[in-house]
Amino acid sequence: MKLYHFSEEARIEVFHPRVKANRTDMSPVVWAIDEEHQFTFFVPRNCPRIVYTRHEGMSEEDEIRFFGHTSADIVMTMETRWYNKMIETPLYRYELPPESFECFDEIAGYYISREMVEPVGKTEIRDSLQRLLSLGIDFRFTPDLHPLKDAILRSSLKDFGIHRFEYAIGAAEF
Template sequence: MKLFHFSNESDIEIFYPRVKSNRQDMPPVVWAIDEEHQFTFFVPRDCPRIIYTRSNDMCEKDIDRFFSTTTSDIVMTIETGWCERIKNATLYRYELPSESFKLFDECAGYYISEEIITPIQKDAITNPLDLLLQLNIDVRFTPNLHPLRNAILSSSITDFGIHKFMNAQPIEASISAPKNRILS
């Protein structure tokens, strides 16, 4: 099994366990993600995004609502303001030895280790948007993630991730934005 850690930093030689700000109840750990789910980190670290996957337990109404305009089983939605940052991003994918890691969240592909970890390999990813498209992921941009978040939380979708939502634009930003229309 391959495990990875993604960073904006190019010079990490050792990963030390640490307590995450949103996981104060946990001991210090090193976080990793499995190969299957690594695409969820093909954006800058602080980029707010919502990723959802088609599953058999979804009701027909939600399949139609969330997947009728795509042939992909995975949709990643990102706020429009992050488009240029993603295009210009260089991300660093560190491969980590898997021996000391334990599964933390199977749905998300997260693993944790309480040990100090030395990476096996480092790869620079210079065009992450292209990688997402090559994986047949439906990448969508929206001015504001709040309406999608609310829709997903009240749907039958069970396989989803809402990442770095604290960095999303407030809902008021999209309501008060000027409505420019292009007419042809």
């Protein structure tokens, strides 16, 4: 199993456990993402985005509403105002040794370690949008993520992620 941590910082030598801002009830940990779900981090760190996946059990109405005009099984949407930052920002994918990690969320692909972790490799990514498109992901831009978030939360979709929404336009109420 391969685990990764994405950053805009080019020279991280050690990852120290820390408390995550939106999970202050947890003890300090190092976060990682598995290989299957790494695509959700091919964007600048604070980029608000919504990712959802076609799955069994969603209503026919929601299948049509969210996937009616695409053959892709994954749709990722971000705010248009983040386009230039996405194109201009290099990302660094650090590969982390899996030994000290435990699964935190299997559906999302999140893993945590309570120990200090030294990366075993690093890859610079300058073409993240192209990488997403080459994976067959339906990548969309919208001026405002709120209508999509509201529609998903009222839908039968169960496999979705609303990431960094605190940085979305007018997100104070989320």
